[in-house]
Amino acid sequence: MTTPSENAAAPRWFRAIEYIAGAAILVIMVHTLANVAARALFNSPLPDTNEWSAFWYLPIAALGGFILAQFAGEHIEATLIYDRLDARNRHVLDIGATLVSIAVSCAFAWFTAMEAAHATSIGLRAGVTSVVIWPIKWLVPLTFVLLVILMVAKVVSLIRNRQTLLLAAVDASPIPGA
Incomplete structure (x- = not known):
């Protein structure tokens, strides 16, 4: 691969x-x-x-x-049930699961951004050491924002792919009376 x-x-x-x-x-x-x-x-x-x-x-x-x-x-991926679904249901599940993941990632991005803002405001350090850690706290919401962007692109791709599959199925179907 x-x-x-x-x-x-x-x-x-x-x-x-x-x-x-x-x-x-x-x-x-x-x-x-x-x-x-x-x-x-x-x-x-x-x-x-x-x-x-x-x-x-x-x-x-x-x-x-x-x-x-x-x-x-x-x-x-845990595909025990997924592999037993037909192509249409797998496609619907892919879109649905990705949409749920987008919602959860948006929530994580929001809450971790609030945490990072708080860490920045207090100049957060690692315990009693002099190691400043508030800047790295911003990496978490940034990561979730990037994940959301990638997942939105995946949903768009899945939807476009589904439309292509539907058009191909219509083109491949025999025309009655022809």
């Missing part, structure tokens, strides 16, 4: 998110390794390693992954 990033036509923003999320994972590994080495060699860990990993690197990697999975259509 070819992933969108392996496709020459993959959008630049997709590749950018892919590289940023991959870099975040790499930075987690390097920072953690440096922390372990400092603890072993100097008997003193690097300050705030856990906070940087949990509040900065991990959200960048995970939220980027959500967007990449939605764009590539690679979210986990």
